[in-house]
Amino acid sequence: MRIARFRSADGIRLGRIDDGIITDISDVPGVGTSLRAILPELASLRETIEAAHGKCHELAEVILEPPVDDPQKYLGIGMNYAAHAEEARAAGIPIPTSQMWFNKQVSCVVGPYADIHKPRISDKLDYEVELGVVIGRRCRHVAVEDARSVIAGYLVTNDFSVRDWLQQKSPTFTLGKSFDTHGPMGPWLTTDDEIDDPLSLQMQLSVNGEVRQQGTTDDMIYDIYEQIAYLSQVMTLMPGDVLATGTPSGIGAPTGNFLRVGDVVRAEIEGLGVIENRVIAEP
Structure with a gap:
């Protein structure tokens, strides 16, 4: 699974990457917009994230942000x-x-x-x-x-x-x-x-x-x-x-x-x- 943080007209969001398409997963229960916050629960969220059908974008249509913008270290x-x-x-x-x-x-x-x-x-x-x-x-x-x-x-x-x-x-x-x-x-x-x-x-x-x-x-x-x-x-x-x-x-x-x-x-x-x-x- 590939997860990106990206910026679109909707603000900063999280998305799943599939063959050049980014699918917004931020509205999936338990996900939100911080990748760091969901890392401990990523395994349990995986099935839901992979099945999510949120708003889709071509990668060229969005700005990719650092996947983890706020690491402690x-x-x-x-x-x-x-x-x-x-x-x-x-x-x-x-x-x-x-x-x-x-x-x-x-x-x-x-x-x-x-x-x-x-x-x-x-x-x-x-x-x-x-x-x-x-x-x-x-x-x-x-x-x-x-x-x-x-x-x-x-x-x-x-x-x-x-x-x-x-x-x-x-x-x-x-x-x-x-x-x-x-x-x-x-x-x-x-x-x-x-x-x-x-x-x-x-x-x-x-x-x-x-x-x-x-x-x-x-x-x-x-x-x-x-x-x-x-x-x-x-x-x-x-x-x-x-x-x-x-x-x-x-x-x-x-x-x-x-x-x-x-x-x-x-x-x-x-x-x-x-x-x-x-x-x-x-x-």
Whole structure:
């Protein structure tokens, strides 16, 4: 099942995606307009949602919003793909010896086709296609073998990063990862049951049609189940929390090939869809 948040003449709504058509499910009893709010009950609502016959729209007729616009936590893991860690090492960045997590402040979250700001204060805007994992239920101390059971589903994220604020101007990654608009995600939530193996998905990122990143999720150093187990030792994970699980090699930092105003960045992951964002000057 694929569920989107979208904006139409009726306001912000939730919809079921079927073959390019979005069916409004917001009036289904127990659903409403917040995906985060219904995640713990999604399994019990599934049959009703799949049978719903609400107002229908072509996808081109609506504006897709971030599937989860209000996560309590948006966390990312650094240098978690083997090839990416090697390119970072070659650029003089030490490879971490354990999972290295950072916050992306939730104010950075925008929709899958929103414009992305090139900051006034930096020329080092970088891109990172990442598999986004959305937590489906409150959990703590999750065993690796049980971790898939707490996943609601997946989406495409682009972990835009401002490199000079990431590596030089702040002792943590948080500031360089949290500029406004630098957390596009979507295009919708694909529920876990739709994906046979999230550890073997093709992913690609292009800038103006030129492929910059290409890889598969099986290149992760710590897979998504190990990530959930690690984090849940420290904190309670909540429905709607988003985990950005690492990026393949090919980012702009090692070559200085950073994004410029007018660039169009397209990120796609097998089975999950595409997000595409144009870089504009910060207003």
